[in-house]
Amino acid sequence: xxxxxxxxxxxxxxxxxxxxxxxxxxxxxxxxxxxxxxxxxxxxxxxxxxxxxxxxxxxxxxxxxxxxxxxxxxxxxxxxxxxxxxxxxxxxxxxxxxxxxxxxxxxxxxxxxxxxxxxxxxxxxxxxxxxxxxxxxxxxxxxxxxxxxxxxxxxxxxxxxxxxxxxxxxxxxxxxxxxxxxxxxxxxxxxxxxxxx
Numbered sequence: 076x077x078x079x080x081x082x083x084x085x086x087x088x089x090x091x092x093x094x095x096x097x098x099x100x101x102x103x104x105x106x107x108x109x110x111x112x113x114x115x116x117x118x119x120x121x122x123x124x125x126x127x128x129x130x131x132x133x134x135x136x137x138x139x140x141x142x143x144x145x146x147x148x149x150x151x152x153x154x155x156x157x158x159x160x161x162x163x164x165x166x167x168x169x170x171x172x173x174x175x176x177x178x179x180x181x182x183x184x185x186x187x188x189x190x191x192x193x194x195x196x197x198x199x200x201x202x203x204x205x206x207x208x209x210x211x212x213x214x215x216x217x218x219x220x221x222x223x224x225x226x227x228x229x230x231x232x233x234x235x236x237x238x239x240x241x242x243x244x245x246x247x248x249x250x251x252x253x254x255x256x257x258x259x260x261x262x263x264x265x266x267x268x269x270x271x272x
Contacts, residue, residue, distance in 0.1 A: 090248045098244035125233035132226030139219035146212040147205040163217045167206040172198040
């Protein structure tokens, strides 16, 4: 019974709405199985690619952080993205803190209290200090983080491709359906395009 109800709902669905939800579903409703299969494969490939890039990006980033902890004595309890960004840019937390101190005196000239507050807020002290063992390892860390960002950037494109796939499927359902839904109205006094839902 459930299968019969599902089949009735499926057949009653508007192919355009169906294609907007799942590309290829509109074609399947119209009986175009070959086209439907193509859209399903493309949609599946898009989301598998998204998952692959996303997983890879996070995995490489975790590996880079572990590498930084091993080679710079960075704080393993830190989860702040800015902390690991700073590890890319400075050989040591002392170098980073000198930059913070320069910024503090530039932003709050003559106001020592505000300078100290700024330094405490933006500097890294105590367990958050680090110092890279070699410049080569700092460069290696930077490359790993760059690879992680590149994978996550590629993953971010995939939802856009999924939207494009839906648009193409909708256009395919409208333009190439067996029942003529779109065309020119050439009746007397009625020149123009028509679309039939």
